[in-house]
Amino acid sequence: MNRDWLHIKTTPWTLALILLSCTLLLELSSLPRHLDYWLYDQTITTFPGEPADDVAIVAIDELSLDRLGRWPWPRSNHAALIRSLTEAGAETIVFDILFPEPSPDDADLANAMEAHGNVILPVYLAPSESRQLLSEQLPARALANTAARIGHAHVELDSDGVARGLYLYNGLGQQLWPSLSLAAFAPEATPPNYEQAPAFMNIRDEYRAVPLAGGAGTVATYSYTRVLEQTTPAEAFRDKTVFVGATAAGFGDVLPTPFSGLSRPMSGVEFHASTFSALAQNQLVEPAPRWLSSVITLCVILGLALSLPRMRPSHTLFTCLLSTAVLFVAFVLALQIGRIWVPVIDAALIALLALPISSGFRLSQTNRFLNRQLDNLAQSPYVTMPDHGTYHPRLLLEHIQELFEPEGWILCDGAHCLTSRFLSPQDVPSDLTPRQWDHRLNDSWLKLEQGDKTFVLGLQLSNDLQGQAIQRYLNHLRLEIPDSIQQARSPKENISARIQKVRFATERLNQMQQFIRRSFEHMPDGxxxxxxxxxxxxxxxxxxxxxxxxxxxxxxxxxxxxxxxxxxxxxxxxxxxxxxxxxxxxxxxxxxxxxxxxxxxxxxxxxxxxxxxxxxxANISDISELREQQRQHREAVDFISHDVRSPLVSQLALIEQLKRDPANIAPQQLEQLGRLARRSYNLAEEFVQLARAEQLTETRFYECELLAIAENARDSVIEQAVEKGIDLQLQGTEDLWLKGNPELLERALINLLTNAVQYSPSGSEVDIQVYQAGHQAVVTISDEGSGIDPEELPHLFDRYRRQRRTELSGVQGTGLGLSFVKTVVEKHFGTIAVASIPDQGSTFTLKLPILDPLP
Incomplete structure (x- = not known):
């Protein structure tokens, strides 16, 4: 049957009309503008320039705010800064700081400005109050009269919120102010004349894009307070234009730039300094008129409409991609050499759209059933898991190496060894079954037959539980060649076979739906x-x-x-x-x-x-652990701010006292200084030990013997016990082997023994017992001390928790020792318990799993 719709032929006018319609639709969206920004950003970040040598920044940074106090500072500080910069030989000083209100220190600042002779101040256009008209926020009169020039501090944000340039002139009515950078670079610059403009109209003229040399920190920057302290080399400012402004986080204006986006925005003073650098090197970019983009787009439409219908389909792709590439190259050359920003995205998008549009006219509408089924298939994604039997053995070995990192391996093609480590062809067993893993001790072997070749793959795994787990996992790998692959190799190809493939793909979509539902069930979130x-x-x-x-x-x-x-x-x-x-x-x-x-x-x-x-x-995430970490962080900050600082402050005070009278240093003063230093050291040591315990993982575990650990802990505190007349008794004769970290376990026992000795009276006894109970190794430490109050027991292992009784008795602690013990025990999959009677003593019991327990 003859059907005309099977023989549609693309005409130049039809293609041109469709491409023109696409252009109009694109103009109604913001996509071309955003892509134009993206292309500009990629170009200037790929080919960044170098900052000028005659520009520097004095930054009001966090260090300055910390040393000079909260903002605003007395203007006498700024006067002192100007004098320091004057002595350093700064040619021009540009303040990106508003001084709209009079201040008692204005006279001092004005004198410093007049002494320098080339200080530029900013003006800002903003309503003075809410619901008021736009007005100029000029510097205070005394400062404005002394300033060499005044420039506006406004930076233009594009529609995507990124700062790429500014207007060289901005103001109200006939009074236009140059930008700060232009006022510093070209003092003789004359603003355009707008004689008929109303006084309340905000006028901006001569927009220029600024090709930044880099992100924040590219221009040489020096701290405000260090300049005041004259610790900055004088040559850092000699014969340079110095911009002064805020860079501290949360203080001053921040501008996302092509180099940073929202991740590391640039401060306003850095942007103005970068603009001055670009002015000095004649690198500012002027946007081309919008009509030029329309002309380029129309030329591309006309050229493609006349050429594509006459080309072979194989040449269509090349022509469209070549047109796009030529447009991009022209854009880069115009930007880098001509310093003109020519928007070519509309034309590039049309060149790319011309390929599917022209190809679509050439497609036949036969096989409707297949097209309908394929459309349904395209609307629903699916996931396929490959059969590893189709992999080349070399690729299979590479993936296994990346995942499991075996100690050794070998891959043989018959008698030829392709790659090996720690294994040789003599190690290959002769009785391997194809496509089945054969595990022999810590060696695993696999025989694969692909075509007329036979490959043997061997792995040497670690001789531990992890190696055994890997061997069990390898047994589940799918190594068969599925029937669908065999069918795909068939040389026959007809409509019935394609329909069968579509039906097979539809079945896979149904499997995909089940996969999605099961994935929802196994997601970590609700x-x-x-x-x-x-x-x-x-x-x-x-x-x-x-x-x-x-x-x-x-x-x-x-x-x-x-x-x-x-x-x-x-x-x-x-x-x-x-x-x-x-x-x-x-x-x-x-x-x-x-x-x-x-x-x-x-x-x-x-x-x-x-x-x-x-x-x-609704996606529900469990953030309990995160909130607990935040709580622990706050507690750590409180601990450092109080407990760690307190002995340090006392030491400093005592040292100052000794310095005032060094000839009469009493031994008790040195002893007190030593006690404070030891307390500071102990605080830091316990804090570090707790952090180590919290980061402990099984990768730092190895076989160790508990009785030996207990003996070492006893020997570490026996001298302290002898000084106090306390008898340490260790009971235990059986070797109990664990898998753990002996260093941290010993430290935990030392903490418990130290507490027992510290809180026990002279002449008492501390008993240590080490024994096995079932599948667990048990350590008990009993003392005859003051005991623990019942209301303190539930919080005994909390961080920074101190017992009221011991604090009142004068025994000072950090509140970290028992928390460290509990953390170490839990990291070893054990438990800790305490039984205590006030004024009679306490017993701590640690239970840890032993290595290879008997059944």
């Missing part, structure tokens, strides 16, 4: 999916576990009711949050507490692509 009314339609197992609600009761339950039942709140209520998310189609992230644990719930709207149905997806 997932809830609701309909348009916020009613739960799906929840994974985490939700069932965290809320302690059975799955049947969750399905059909309104999400606000579920959240309100476990974390009620007054304002805003959960129903308001869910309703606003649905109606405003905006995502929300809120803290959530369930059964005393901290969670973070992220609620996002969604809509199905094939209909108008919508709903919510």
């Amino acid at each position: 997932i809830i999916v609701t309909d348009e009314l916020g009613v739960i339609r799906f929840a994974n197992r985490h939700i069932e576990h965290w809320f302690r609600e059975p799955m049947p009761s969750l399905n059909g339950l309104p999400l606000p009711r579920l959240l309100e039942g476990y974390d009620p709140r007054e304002s805003p209520r959960w129903n308001e949050i869910i309703a606003e998310t649905l109606t405003l189609q905006q995502s929300r992230t809120i803290d959530l507490q369930i059964h005393g644990k901290d969670f973070l719930i992220h609620i996002a709207p969604f809509s199905l692509p094939d209909n108008e149905q919508s709903g919510l997806i």
Whole structure:
């Protein structure tokens, strides 16, 4: 049957009309503008220039704020800075600091400015109050009259929020101010004349893009306070233009730039200094007029419309890519050599769109069934897991090496050895079964047959539990060649075979849906999916576990009711949050507490692509551990700010006292200084030991004997016990082997023994017992000391926790020793318990798993 639609031929006018329509559609979106910004950013960051040698920055940084106090500073500080820069030989000083209000120190600052003779101050255009008209925020009169010039401090942000340039002139009505950088570089610059402009109109003229030489910190920067202290080399400012402004975080203006984005924004003073550098090197970029982009786009449309229909399909791709490449090269050359920003993205997008559009006209509309099935297939992604039997043995070995890092390996092709380490062809067994792993001690062997070749792959793994686990995992690798691969090798290719492939792909899509559902179940976060009314339609197992609600009761339950039942709140209520998310189609992230644990719930709207149905997806993350880490961080800061500083302050005070009267140094003063130094050392040592214990992993475990560890701990504290008249008794004769870190275990026992000796009276006894109980090694440490109050026992192992009784008795501690002991024991998968009677003594019991316990 003859069908005309099977023989559609592309005409130049048809293609030109479609490309022109695409151009108009692109102009209605912001995509070309953002891509134009992206192309500009990539070009200047790929080919950055060098900063000028005659520019420097004096930064109001964190160090300056810390030493000189809170902002604002007395203007006498700025006067002192100008004098320091004058002595250093600075040619021009540019302040990116507003001085709009009069100050008692204005006279001092004005005198310093007049003495230098070339100080530039900023003007800022902003409403003086809310709902007021735009006005010029000039420096105070005394300062404005003394300034050599005044320049505006405004930097232009593009539509994507990134600073790429500024207007050289800006002002209200007929009074236009040059930018700070232009005022510093060209004092004779004359602003354009706008005689008819109203006085309230904000006028900006001569926009220029600034090709920055780099991100924040590119221009030589010196601290404000160090310049005042004259610790900066004088040659750093000689014959240079010095910009003064704020760079401290959270202080002053911050500008995302092509080099930094939002990750490391640039301060305003650095941007103005970079602009001056570009001015000095004649590198400012002038945007081309918008009509030039339209002309280039029309030329590209005309050229492609006339050439593509006459080309072979294989040449179409080359022509479109070549057109795009030529446009990009022209853009780079114009930007780097001509210093002109020519927008070519519209034309480049059209050149790329011309390829699928022209090819689409050439496609035949036969095989409708296949196209329909393939469209359905394209709408639903799927994941396929390859069969490793299809891998080349060399690639299979490479992947195994990357994953498991075996100690040795070998790969042989028959009698030829392709690669080896620690294994030789003589080690290869002769009775291997194809495509089945054969494990012999810590060696694993695999025989693969591909075509007419036979490969043997051998691995030498570690002789431990990890090596055994790897061998068990290798047994589950799929090494067969599936039937689908065999069929794919068939030389026959017809419509029926293609239909069969589509049906096979559809079955894989069904498997993909099951895979997605199972993936939701195994995600680390809780997932809830609701309909348009916020009613739960799906929840994974985490939700069932965290809320302690059975799955049947969750399905059909309104999400606000579920959240309100476990974390009620007054304002805003959960129903308001869910309703606003649905109606405003905006995502929300809120803290959530369930059964005393901290969670973070992220609620996002969604809509199905094939209909108008919508709903919510709530992702719930368990952040309890993160909040606990934040709490520990705060406690650590408090500990350092108080406990660590206190003895250091006392030492400094005592040293100052000794310095005032060095001839009369009493022995008790030196003894007191030694006690304070030892206390500082002990505080730092216990803090470091606790950090080491918290970072302990099984990679630092090895076989060790518990009785020997206990003997070493006893020997470490026996001298302290003898001085106090306390008898240390160690009972235990059986060697108990563990897998752990003996250094930290010994330190934990030393902490317990030191506490026992410290809190026990003279003439008492401390008993240490080491024995085996079932599959556990047990250590008990008993003393006859003051004991622990019952109300203190629940908090005994908390960080920075001190017993009230011991503090009142004058025995000072850090509150870290027992926390360290508990951390070490838990890292070794053990437990610790304490039994205590006030005024009678305490017993600490440690239980640790022994190595290879008997059944």
